[in-house]
Amino acid sequence: xxxxxxxxxxxxxIISNVAIQYGISGTTAKGIAGSVERAVADGSLGPEAALPxxxxxxxxxxxxxxxxxxxxxELRRRGIVVTRGRGGTVVAPAPAxxxxxxxxxxxxxxxxxxxxxxxxxxxxxxxxxxxxxxxxSHRSTPRLARLEDAARDWMGxxxxxxxxxxxxxxxxxxxxxxxxxxxxxxxxxxxxxxxxHHLLDLITALGLRIVPVAVxxxxxxxxxxxxxxxxxxxxxxxxxxxxxxxxxxxxxARRDALVDVLQDGPDVLVVxxxxxxxxxxxxxxxxxxxxxxxxVHVRTVSKFLGTDLRWAAAACDxxxxxxxxxxxxxxxxxxxxxxxxxxxxxxxxxxTRALVARAQETYEERRGALxxxxxxxxxxxxxxxxxxLWVPVQDESAVVNGLRSHGWWVAAGARFRxxxxxxxxxxxxxxxPADGARLASDFAAVLGESEATYGG
Numbered sequence: 001x002x003x004x005x006x007x008x009x010x011x012x013x014i015i016s017n018v019a020i021q022y023g024i025s026g027t028t029a030k031g032i033a034g035s036v037e038r039a040v041a042d043g044s045l046g047p048e049a050a051l052p053x054x055x056x057x058x059x060x061x062x063x064x065x066x067x068x069x070x071x072x073x074e075l076r077r078r079g080i081v082v083t084r085g086r087g088g089t090v091v092a093p094a095p096a097x098x099x100x101x102x103x104x105x106x107x108x109x110x111x112x113x114x115x116x117x118x119x120x121x122x123x124x125x126x127x128x129x130x131x132x133x134x135x136x137s138h139r140s141t142p143r144l145a146r147l148e149d150a151a152r153d154w155m156g157x158x159x160x161x162x163x164x165x166x167x168x169x170x171x172x173x174x175x176x177x178x179x180x181x182x183x184x185x186x187x188x189x190x191x192x193x194x195x196x197h198h199l200l201d202l203i204t205a206l207g208l209r210i211v212p213v214a215v216x217x218x219x220x221x222x223x224x225x226x227x228x229x230x231x232x233x234x235x236x237x238x239x240x241x242x243x244x245x246x247x248x249x250x251x252x253a254r255r256d257a258l259v260d261v262l263q264d265g266p267d268v269l270v271v272x273x274x275x276x277x278x279x280x281x282x283x284x285x286x287x288x289x290x291x292x293x294x295x296v297h298v299r300t301v302s303k304f305l306g307t308d309l310r311w312a313a314a315a316c317d318x319x320x321x322x323x324x325x326x327x328x329x330x331x332x333x334x335x336x337x338x339x340x341x342x343x344x345x346x347x348x349x350x351x352t353r354a355l356v357a358r359a360q361e362t363y364e365e366r367r368g369a370l371x372x373x374x375x376x377x378x379x380x381x382x383x384x385x386x387x388x389l390w391v392p393v394q395d396e397s398a399v400v401n402g403l404r405s406h407g408w409w410v411a412a413g414a415r416f417r418x419x420x421x422x423x424x425x426x427x428x429x430x431x432x433p434a435d436g437a438r439l440a441s442d443f444a445a446v447l448g449e450s451e452a453t454y455g456g
Contacts, residue, residue, distance in 0.1 A: 008035075009060040011052060024052070027063055029070035036071070040080055040095045051081060051089045077185045079204040094201045094415075105409050112439075113411035115244065115388055115427045117279070117303050121359035123352045125306050125342065142325075142334035143167050147344040151299075151313035154347065158284040160297045164321040166328075167335045168312045171273055171300050174324065175237065176202050177331075178296065181323045182269055183208055183234050190228035190236040192220060194390065194416035194423065196244045199237060199273075212418035213238075215246050217384045218254040226261045235269040236262070240286055242276035242386025245416050245425035247367075249282040249385040259290040269294045269320070278356050279304045281364035282385035288315070296320050303387070304356045305346050311339055363387050369433035370426070373440035379447065381426075389426045391443070396422045402446030408439060 008025035023039070026032035039045040051057070054072065058065040072089050075081040080095045105111045143166070152162040168174035179189065185207030191200060193212030203210050211231050213224040220238045228236070241249035250258070262270060272287055274280075277299045288297045296316035301309050316324070328334070346352045367383050374381045374391070383389035393399045396412040403410055413423040431439065 009057070024057065024061070026061065026071070027067075029067050029074060032057075032061070032063075032068060032071035033074045036075055037078075037080055040091055045091050047091050047093045047095065049091045050087075051091070053088060077207050079207045092204060094197075094204050106404065108407070109404060109409040110407055110435075111409050112427050112431060113409050113425070115411075115425070116307060116429060117359070117387070118362070118429045121355065121362060121429075122304070122306050123346055123349075123355055125308065126345075138334045138337060139329060142328070144337060144340045144344060147340045147347075150344055150347050152315075155297065155299065155313065155315050158286065159289050160284075160286050160315050161288060162315045164316055164318055166314050166316065166321055166325055167340070168298075168314065168324075168328070169332065169335060170302070170310045171275055171298050171312050172198060172202055173310075174296075174298050174312050174314055175199065175271055175273070176206065177327050178269070178271065178320065178324055179203070179206055179208065179235060181327050187235075188228075188231060188233040190225060190233040190238075191418065192238055192243060192246075193418040193420045194245055194413060195237075195418075196239075196273075196275075197415040200416075200418070203237075210418055212420070214420060215243060215248050217246075217248050217382055219243055219248040219250045220254075220258060222254070222257040222261050225258060226264070229261065229265045229268065233265075233268060235271060236265075237271045237273060238287075239273050239275065240284055241274065241282040242280035242388075244275070244386065245388050245411070245413070245423075246390045247383035247386050247388055249280065250285040250287075252285050255285040255287060259287060259292075262287070262290075262292060266293050269296070271295075272297045274299045276303050276386050279360045279363055279387070280385045281360050281367075293317065294320060296324075301343060301347070304359055305343065305352070309339065309343060309346075311335060311343050363429060366428045366431050366433060366436065370428055370431060370436035370440065373437045374443065377440055377444040379440065379443055383428075387427055387429045389428060390423050391426060392421060392423045393447075394422060396424055399424055399443075399446060402449065403439075403442060406442040406446070408442060 008023050010023050024032065025035045054065050054068045058068045076083060079092060081089050082092050083089045148165055151165055156162040186209060188209045188211045189203050190213050191203060191210045192215050200210065211228045211233050213228050214221045270287060270292055274297060286297060288295050294317055296314050298312050298314040300312045370389060371381055371383055381389045381391045396414060400410060400412045411425040413425060416425065
């Protein structure tokens, strides 16, 4: 039996003056969508690459325009492509099948791009002495009672309501699970701009629509949040302190202003991501104690206990708890009790608490030192809390490459931004004050090489 090959056509797109060829094939909407998805996944179709107009592709493949339109609709629903009016249909900046990973750090450079904690300020991870005794019903008791009590003490000390508490495999796991239960593809989510790039990619991967909200040194700006509510967002994701990458933290006045704005959206789910908590070097002024209907406050330990501890605690309203735990029960079921034992041992260990306190002081000192050194050279930067600084620039690539020539590797801001102005993120966790002075001098030199290009 002879099988005829599926219709396939070749197209070209241009990136950085380089012509790249890719093919699209298929005779059904599912087949065409799958062909485009494979091309995106293997890199043949890069972010922002334009897809052919519907009628042109339909003629080339010998199918109806409705078939191609249905394929493009499915690709949009899944966050692989976006449509820009007269600009046509293009591959999403962060397609759901190819999450934006940071570029590999060139050999020999000092890496200030990752946002990771200083390994010297993390406790030694020692597995619990008692392993899980044989088979038992973890689903009936998914959370260790003693760790649940410790989590309540931890969050409750900062004024977070802790009547309902749950666990997850990290903040992204919890937020992704909640949004997939609460929202449907096409729904809008208010996201910080600039904001944490993995969260931005997660929203896209879920087929949701990002509505950017501007931030400053005090976190989300009230007027920007009000605009997002008017645009119909169904959820808000924000950081009360150590905002990544800007470093903002809620003041009492900012918290109160945001609470006032959120009264206009009583059914909107508010997700408060307190990812750096114990090492943020800023007090928590949480939105959650204001009597909101739908809310969740989530904390992780990876920034101060260890990046391999993929555990998060969350306090939330009763409805959110039921929806999260119901979906968790149907998927992974529970968070490993071995992991819970390890986290409990560290959270309640006096020596570890002392080390975490020292880490907070150290990160604050390093962040403050670099801010002062940059300011002394006339370079504005933002970083009121946490481990990162955001430095506004006119040309991200030029600054990144310029600092590379001086031996530094920083993160270009493009992957953190939706519509905000350019900048670069500098992680200070391992940057001693003396090194900060050298970095600031090199930064000034890079900016000074061509003021017209780089800006002041």
